[in-house]
Amino acid sequence: MKRFAVFLVALAACAAASFPAAAAQQAPQPGAVTVSLGTMETVLSDYSLDAKAALNTLDQARSGYRDKKEWGEITQADRDTLSAAELTYRDTFRHLVLSAKRQYLTYCADSSLLSADEAAAQNARAQLETDAAMLRQGYLSQNAYNESLENSQKLDAAARAQDTKVTQGRKALRTLLNIPANVDMQILQPADSEMNFSGIPALKYGEDLIEMKRANDSIRIDSMNYATVRKEIASSDEQIENAQIKLTQTEQTQTTAFRSLYDTLQNSYRTYGQELEQVARREREAQAQERQLALGYISRRQYDDAVSALRNLRCQREADRNALYLSLLQYQDMKAGISAAGSQA
Known part of the structure; x- marks a missing residue:
């Protein structure tokens, strides 16, 4: 031990x-x-x-x-x-x-x-x-x-x-x-094609949680330590209890982090979907305004303002897409056994 x-x-x-x-x-x-x-x-x-x-x-x-x-x-x-x-x-x-x-x-x-x-x-x-x-x-x-x-x-x-x-x-x-x-x-x-979010709506938290707990590196290490302490003849009751407490705390910490990632994924995925629709709508509007500009119905300033707003919206969509990707990556890593960031053994 x-x-x-x-x-x-x-x-x-x-x-x-x-x-x-x-x-x-x-x-x-x-x-x-x-x-x-x-x-x-x-x-x-x-x-x-x-x-x-x-x-x-x-x-x-x-x-x-x-x-x-x-x-x-x-x-x-x-x-x-x-x-x-x-x-x-x-x-x-x-x-x-x-x-x-x-x-x-x-x-x-x-x-x-x-x-x-x-x-x-x-x-x-x-x-x-x-x-x-x-x-x-x-x-x-x-x-x-x-x-x-x-x-x-x-x-x-x-x-x-x-x-x-x-x-x-x-x-x-x-x-x-x-x-x-x-x-x-x-x-x-x-590229958007490098980030596949199609599986997010189908995630099954209950099943994934069981798999995460079984594979989680921090939980496995603390579990091994607890087993070693229990088998050690020289271990005191306090040492055994502390090892058990440590294992319980680790399980709680990893479970909380995993649940937080799941909730973030579900909420962010819905928001991202709405942004995709908003960008597509603004792109159609910009195309229509380009035709209006050519016909003289709107000024160059009006058109430039609309295009500038579209660029900013695309940038926001990109930032939210990246955040969603990182959350999904962490969720998949945790499901595969990787400890929550900042809590590795």
Whole structure:
């Protein structure tokens, strides 16, 4: 029991430690790295020091187990220790994937918003030029021109601020993935086809909860620890009770997190469906307004305002789509046994 408990402490410390410099130098450094939803796990395995440190810790546990097995000294505690190491590595890597995908999707959403902001700023500058000409010809008041100037300046400032945010986001993603500065990082925007939400309405929480509890890494580790404490002759009643309490608390924590993800999925899925309908309706309206503009029934400013509103709506839809995808990913991971983020053993 003591060896198992000591190992868990050492395991956590090793997982947080940096991977040796020699191993880091072995990371492949091709001319370019493509970052996308489909390549994220490969990129993490190739470059992330956290991923390498976690794998190194697992390799150490496996090596220690093999050494003991060669000498015929294997006990149930040793088997539990190896199982805990494997479960911890699985949890750690999946959490790294989730964190990296969240950072990546945030960057992509910010990039889309930057495109919308730049387009709005460009339209405002064009409108300002038109208004300046009208002012010179006496067809526009000074106050109206000043409003146009203020709007153009405001949109230019917003675009510059968003550009700074995107630049910082790109640097943060490179740092998180540990991609060297001399390696070209090509970031692909995610496609709707990469995010399949069709199964969300059919989720069966009761059945999934049973499967989650049976496979959950944290619950399995605490269950092994509880069994070890109970079998240990030297264990006191207090130690046994504490191990049982720890197992119960872990089960409650994981169940609460799983239920929260399920509720979030159901609510977000309905909201996202409404957004899809709203975007489709606005797109039809924009097409009609384009025809009205060509016939002279509406002004260029009216049309640009409508298109700008559509771009912003699309950006909101993209952000909500990404959030829904991450929630679904966490739900699927938990169902497969991964502990809730922030609670891994």
